[in-house]
Amino acid sequence: MRLNRDDVAKMGLMALLSAPPIAFMTFDFMFPNISTPSLEKNLMVVFLISILAAVPSGYFTRRTDLAMVTVFLYTAAGYTLAVALYSAPYTIFDLEQVLPAFYYAMFFRFTVVLLFLFVLGGFIGTVFGQMVRDMIRKEQTGLTFKDGNEG
Amino acid sequence: MAIFERVKKHWITVGMYIVFSLFFLSACIVSANTYGGVAQAQRDIVLESPVESADIVPHGDVNVSFSIQLHNPSRYTLHVYTLSWYAKLVNASSTSDRVIPVGEDYSGPTHYLEVPARTTLTYTFWNVVSDPETMEKLNGFINYSKSLGTDYTLETLPYEHSFSIIAMIGDFQHDYVREGYLNDLVTVELGYSTQEGIR
Numbered sequence: 001m002r003l004n005r006d007d008v009a010k011m012g013l014m015a016l017l018s019a020p021p022i023a024f025m026t027f028d029f030m031f032p033n034i035s036t037p038s039l040e041k042n043l044m045v046v047f048l049i050s051i052l053a054a055v056p057s058g059y060f061t062r063r064t065d066l067a068m069v070t071v072f073l074y075t076a077a078g079y080t081l082a083v084a085l086y087s088a089p090y091t092i093f094d095l096e097q098v099l100p101a102f103y104y105a106m107f108f109r110f111t112v113v114l115l116f117l118f119v120l121g122g123f124i125g126t127v128f129g130q131m132v133r134d135m136i137r138k139e140q141t142g143l144t145f146k147d148g149n150e151g
Numbered sequence: 152m153a154i155f156e157r158v159k160k161h162w163i164t165v166g167m168y169i170v171f172s173l174f175f176l177s178a179c180i181v182s183a184n185t186y187g188g189v190a191q192a193q194r195d196i197v198l199e200s201p202v203e204s205a206d207i208v209p210h211g212d213v214n215v216s217f218s219i220q221l222h223n224p225s226r227y228t229l230h231v232y233t234l235s236w237y238a239k240l241v242n243a244s245s246t247s248d249r250v251i252p253v254g255e256d257y258s259g260p261t262h263y264l265e266v267p268a269r270t271t272l273t274y275t276f277w278n279v280v281s282d283p284e285t286m287e288k289l290n291g292f293i294n295y296s297k298s299l300g301t302d303y304t305l306e307t308l309p310y311e312h313s314f315s316i317i318a319m320i321g322d323f324q325h326d327y328v329r330e331g332y333l334n335d336l337v338t339v340e341l342g343y344s345t346q347e348g349i350r
Contacts (some may be wrong), residue, residue, distance in 0.1 A: 006153050013154070019167055020175035027182055034189055035182035037240050056168045060157070081179070088183040089190035106332075139192040 001065055011066060014057050015073035022078020022118055026111050027085045042128045046114065050121030051128065058129025067130070071122030075115065083107065189337060192225035194318050196347050198341045201314070202206055205306045208279060213289070213305040215253045216277035217312045219343055223266045227321035229339065231264035233257070234316045236276040242292050251288045253310060254278030266318065274314075315342040 025046050028035040039045045054071055061067040086107050089095045097103060158165050167275075172236050201219040208214045215238050223229055238254035256276045265290055266272050280286065293303045303309075319325050323337040 009154050017172040020172050020179055024175040024179045024182070027179065030335065031182070031186060033327070033337060034185045036178060036185065040276070052171070056164070059164065082231065085179055085183040085239070089187045093184075093187035093191055095190050095194055 001069075003066075004021050007063075007066055010060060011070045011073060014060065014070050015077045018053045018057065018070075018074035019077035019081055021049055022075055023081035023085060025049060025118075026079060026082035026114055029111055029114055030082075030086065030107060043117065047117050050118045051125040054122035054125025055129040055132070057122075058126035058131075059133045060129075063128075064126070064130070068123060071119060071126060075118045075122060078118070079111075079115065107145070130146040165271055188226055189323070192223075192227055192338065193336075195221050195222075195224045196229070196318075196320075196339050198314075198343055201311065201312075201349065203312050203342050203345065205308065207305060210281070211252050212279050212281040212286070213253075214277055214279045215310055215314060216275065217254075217314065218273055218275040219314055220271050220273050221266055221316065221341070222271045224269055225320070226268050228268050229266035229318040229320060230322075231258065231262070231266065232260050232317040232319055232338075234264065234274070236274075236312065236314045238276075238278065238310050238312045240289065240292060241262075242288070242295075243291070244295060248288055251285060251292070253280050253285065253289075276314075311345040313342070313344040315340070 013017050024035070025039065028039050029041055029046070032038045053074070057067045057070040057074070058106075061070060083104070084091070086104075090097045152180070199220045199222055202217070204216050206214045207217070217238060218234055221229075234257070236256045238252070240251040240253060242249055242251060254276065255278070280289070289305060289308060291303070292308065296303050318339045320339060322336045325334045325337050327333045341350070
């Protein structure tokens with residue numbers, strides 16, 4: 001897989017922009033009663049949002065392999081951000097943590113299943129994004145030829 | 152860089168993407184802030200200054216009283232679910248009347264008690280023991296103790312008080328059936344007993 005500087009920049013930017021929805025959904029899945037707005041642990045909504053979050057990576061990336069790597073990248077970035085949010089009381093709010101191993105084990109145990117949803121939804125979203133891009137391009141090409149014929 | 156050219160070209164799509172991302176980023180910040188606030192509330196909401204007393208009132212009855220402060224420095228109102236106080240005298244020498252109840256009080260969820268944010272509330276309970284049967288037991292305990300070499304009066308008897316309060320933080324949902332940890336997250340359970348102190 002060959003990457004140029006633009007590819008890396010694009011993938012990095014998309015990983016950054018698609019990470020917040022992943023982070024929020026993971027955090028919300030852990031604490032649906034205190035998060036705002038809450039998805040109430042509705043896996044269908046989580047799946048739909050993970051499709052939506054992946055649409056730009058398909059739309060802006062011509063190469064399918066890069067689009068799929070972007071899905072992995074933003075899922076990892078989002079999950080890391082979710083762990084940071086989960087640790088907020090002990091890092092930002094200066095509370096004392098009693099059982100850190102248990103605390104994080106609980107988080108991974110509860111949310112690990114979401115990673116499959118994010119990646120699966122991400123792949124579907126990528127394909128959907130590429131389809132949308134191709135449809136728009138097709139329409140544009142058609143319009144260009146139509147304009148040319150008229151002219 | 153070519154990427155900026157493409158951003159310029161697709162500025163509507165990129166703009167929508169940024170708005171989508173910022174929405175979830177704000178939700179993350181708000182939610183993490185709430186989580187921090189709730190965790191701080193769990194740490195900072197405490198019971199303090201318990202005072203136990205017993206006084207002789209007219210007609211020789213005894214007024215057993217107890218007061219304790221609930222300190223809520225958090226930004227959330229506490230909705231009291233249950234609140235209970237129980238006072239007793241333990242008579243270890245008796246086989247039939249080992250526990251002599253001298254006072255009790257209870258408030259359930261239907262009483263809608265609240266502890267506003269950033270306040271300290273003092274709960275005071277009392278009960279005038281005038282029932283001849285109970286007074287007889289208390290005096291019996293005093294006389295029995297005297298025979299063993301310990302001098303008590305109705306005011307100095309070793310009454311044991313126990314107090315407990317269960318309250319919900321804010322208006323967060325707390326009635327999950329399977330996810331008990333979510334209920335625990337927004338529930339404050341505090342108690343006091345003469346023997347164990349504040350817990």
